[in-house]
Amino acid sequence: MSVSSPGTSLLRQPVAVWAVAFAAVVSFMGIGLVDPILPAIAHDLGASRSQTLLLFTSYLGITGLAMLLTGAVAGRYGAKKTLLMGLGLIVVFAALAGASGSIGQIVGFRAGWGLGNALFIATALATIVSAASGGTAGAIILYEAALGLGIAVGPLLGGALGEISWRGPFFGTAALMAVAFLAISVLLPATPRPAVRPRLADPIRALRHPGLRAVAVMAFFYNLGFFTLLAYTPFALGIASPTGLGLVFFGWGICLALASVLLAPALQRRFGAVPVVATMLGLFALVLAAEAVLVGHPTFLVVGTVVAGIFLGVNNTVVTELVMEVSPVPRATASAAYSAVRFVGGALAAWAAGVLGEAVAPWAPFALGAAGVAVGLLILLDNARHLRVVDHPVEAHSRTEAVAVGTGDA
Structure with a gap:
């Protein structure tokens, strides 16, 4: 079944698109890669939880701030050279992080990793959208599948390799x-x-558009919950085994990937973008609130984390399309502006979760995440009038094609 027109399959893409998609999978593996080894790093290097979670803060903070520069860099050197610069930096700084002897060194090298990540991911989406066959919606589904698959495989690989060494x-x-x-x-x-x-200055100027600004600010608060779940849950679970933690977040990532490909297009087609995002934010906030109340029950934390992947997968896909279509600015500029704001939210979430978990109580980070997501929901509803430009049926997506992309069969 075609994505946008007869004979145009989501899977029939130029080889260059698959090359970028593969790189995107590996790039997004870096987000969840350290989850299974956080307790091991803290133990072996004698670091506190708040110090260890700075691995997320430096990575996400630099990724977000560097997003403001990516458009100018890509404009000067072109998309391919920018992608390669980003990948090269990730190779160097990931290797240096593995060779580090202190938590401070890893935090610093993760910042360099974040710079490379920014150059890559801000350019990758625009490259896939421009080169893919099947229209914008199909390209976004492909990109979100790469994102979900990378986030799912990252913890699994991290857990497997972490059994040998956290390095x-x-x-x-x-x-x-x-x-x-x-x-x-x-x-x-x-x-x-x-x-x-x-x-x-283009990404900053792009945020003057009320629709794009509303989505970016909403995502800032949404990421307070997203990265609280991702960064703090490994400590809250109390699971020492990297493999055990890897399996938990592998389940979360699989739910995220499949929901982004299978559920998101169908839900948006039936209900529209704003109602779907609002519902997902509400459900995610409830999960985080329940985890705050039941933080002493590891089984519930595992189930809640995995189930949350469904809500996050749907939300990520629909919000990405909102970012691409809600404003008249170039897609790469819109992506850079939005990503800069949301990743800074993630950086603050990781830092705050570590501090609150130590200074207040184990439930406090989840309460902060729930409150942040609830604020994001209110911002979305208050600005719904600016987001109706994409509140329309999207192209039909083949279930078979979606499963193939989401599971890597392509």
Whole structure:
């Protein structure tokens, strides 16, 4: 079944699109890769929880701030060179993180990793959208499948390699990113620089648009919950085994990936973007609130974390399409502006979760996450009038094609 027109399949993409999608999978593995090894890093390096969670803060904070520069860099060097610069930085800093001897060194190298990540992910989505066949919606589904698959596989790989040493996941990521670097070098044709080069201030100016600004601010608060769940849950669960933690977050990531591909298009087609996002935010806030109340029950935390992946997967896909379509600014600029705001929210969440978990109580980080998501919901509802531009039926997506993409069969 076609995505946008007869004979145009979501899976029938140029080889360059698959090369970028593969690199995106590996890139997004870096988000959840450290989850299973956080307790091991804290134990082996004598670090507190709040110090260890700075691995997320430095990574996400630099990723967010660097997003403001990516458009100007891509405008000067072109998409392919920008992608390769990003991948090269990730290879170097992931390897250095694996060779580190202190928590401070890892935090610093994760910041360099975040810079490379920003250069890559801000350019990857625009590259896939421009090169893919099947229209914007199909390209976004492909990108979100790569995101979900990367987030799912990251903890699984991190857990497996973490059983050998906490250094293993870092070296493993460096090796996989080196493969992605070679794939894009060979398979992605040279990309011309845009006729009109983006300026450094373009992402900031883009946020003047009320619709894009509303989605970005909503995502800032949403990410307070997203990264509280991702960063603090490994400590709250009390599971020492990297493999055990990896399996928990693998289940979470699989739910996220399949929901983004299977549920999101159908729900948006039936109910519209704003009602779907509002519902997912409400359900996610309830899960976080319940985890705050039942933080002493590991079984519930496991179930709540995995189930939350469904809500997050639907939300991520629909919000990504909102970002791409809600404003008249170029897609790369819109993506950079939105990502800068949301990743800063994630950086603050990881830091605050560590501090609250130590200074207040184990339930406090989840309460903060629930409150943040609830604020995001209120912002979305208050600005719904600015988001109706994409509140329309999207193209039909084949269930078979979606499963293939979401499970990696393609």
